[in-house]
Amino acid sequence: MGQKNQVFDNVLDLVGNTPLIKLRKVVKNLKGNYYAKVEAFNPGHSSKDRIALHIIEQAEKKGILKPGDTIIETTSGNTGFSIAMVSIIKGYECILAVSSKSSPDKIDMLKSMGAKVYVCPAHVSADDPRSYYEVAKRLHQEIKGSVYINQYFNELNINAHYASTGPEIWQQTEGKITHLVACSGTGGTISGTARYLKEQNPNIKVLGVDAYGSVLKKFHETKEFDENEIYPYRIEGLGKNLIPGATDFDVIDEFVKVTDQESAHTAREISKTEGIFVGYTSGAAMQAVKQLNEDEKFNEDDLIVVMFPDHGSRYMSKIYSDKWMNEQGFFDSENIEEAVGVQY
Ligand code: PMP
Numbered sequence: 001m002g003q004k005n006q007v008f009d010n011v012l013d014l015v016g017n018t019p020l021i022k023l024r025k026v027v028k029n030l031k032g033n034y035y036a037k038v039e040a041f042n043p044g045h046s047s048k049d050r051i052a053l054h055i056i057e058q059a060e061k062k063g064i065l066k067p068g069d070t071i072i073e074t075t076s077g078n079t080g081f082s083i084a085m086v087s088i089i090k091g092y093e094c095i096l097a098v099s100s101k102s103s104p105d106k107i108d109m110l111k112s113m114g115a116k117v118y119v120c121p122a123h124v125s126a127d128d129p130r131s132y133y134e135v136a137k138r139l140h141q142e143i144k145g146s147v148y149i150n151q152y153f154n155e156l157n158i159n160a161h162y163a164s165t166g167p168e169i170w171q172q173t174e175g176k177i178t179h180l181v182a183c184s185g186t187g188g189t190i191s192g193t194a195r196y197l198k199e200q201n202p203n204i205k206v207l208g209v210d211a212y213g214s215v216l217k218k219f220h221e222t223k224e225f226d227e228n229e230i231y232p233y234r235i236e237g238l239g240k241n242l243i244p245g246a247t248d249f250d251v252i253d254e255f256v257k258v259t260d261q262e263s264a265h266t267a268r269e270i271s272k273t274e275g276i277f278v279g280y281t282s283g284a285a286m287q288a289v290k291q292l293n294e295d296e297k298f299n300e301d302d303l304i305v306v307m308f309p310d311h312g313s314r315y316m317s318k319i320y321s322d323k324w325m326n327e328q329g330f331f332d333s334e335n336i337e338e339a340v341g342v343q344y
Pocket of ligand 1 (some may be wrong): 077078079183184185186187188189190236237279281282309310316
């Protein structure tokens with residue numbers, strides 16, 4: 001990409017154009033050729049930089065935002081961090097309404113990037129005036145000229161990936177991609193990327209990754225919203241308990257569900273074998289690839305692109321903590337060797 005010797009005006013010039021890196025060891029016994037799209041190379045260390053920048057720049061183009069205005073969102077995760085980063089450079093106030101379930105580390109991280117964080121009680125219903133959804137809505141109404149990003153229901157989330165991630169993968173694989181494997185949370189990444197890729201070649205297969213405890217896979221198959229599918233799970237950023245407006249189910253061929261435990265171990269395996277320090281959902285995507293192999297979904301000549309959405313440093317107190325893994329019961333007889341080092 002020739003970016004390494006360049007000098008940049010500010011960090012936002014580094015959003016997108018992430019590398020595609022060939023996977024070798026973690027795919028050793030699998031059929032096909034695998035490449036990871038490593039989104040941790042974005043300056044905010046995740047794919048969410050793309051949507052934060054795109055949505056804010058679209059609002060600027062429409063004249064909705066001017067310097068000093070306020071941007072509001074309800075997330076303590078990657079999107080919050082990316083919006084805070086874009087806001088610093090562009091001179092906006094950033095307000096994030098987050099749940100009291102968010103870890104103190106995450107809240108401190110957002111504050112470090114200049115965001116004003118409202119911590120709202122977790123144990124109230126979504127329509128309670130104290131919930132983070134309602135607080136965000138109220139602030140949006142009260143603050144003149146504010147923009148509410150609303151990533152789960154914002155079509156621009158899809159457009160961001162249609163305009164950048166899709167074309168990048170098409171060029172990087174010289175049009176040879178046969179399969180895309182991507183986690184679905186808001187659905188923006190998989191929908192926008194798939195929409196672009198299928199326009200280039202309708203034969204490309206798009207495989208979505210969902211969590212046990214989420215409604216997406218069943219909804220895709222039956223068009224039915226089944227509340228019985230919903231129960232707590234640990235992977236953050238993947239799956240959902242509602243149907244996001246930012247998901248285009250028509251461009252996704254199939255969903256695969258993965259477990260918390262296997263995804264955590266696979267993320268650790270990627271870091272240890274490939275030297276790419278990845279987040280929890282990268283492990284989930286790779287776990288889905290393993291399951292798809294068991295189902296004989298790939299051939300030797302296939303070129304499979306797997307999205308790795310964020311960086312491992314955000315999970316030091318979770319999947320990269322042996323103590324946490326042990327507390328979850330994730331070290332069982334199958335991976336007892338890894339547990340040997342646990343001295344807590
Ligand atoms: N992985 C992580 C770590 C995320 O934060 C998200 C976003 N919720 C995703 C995957 C899924 O991306 P998308 O929202 O574009 O479906």
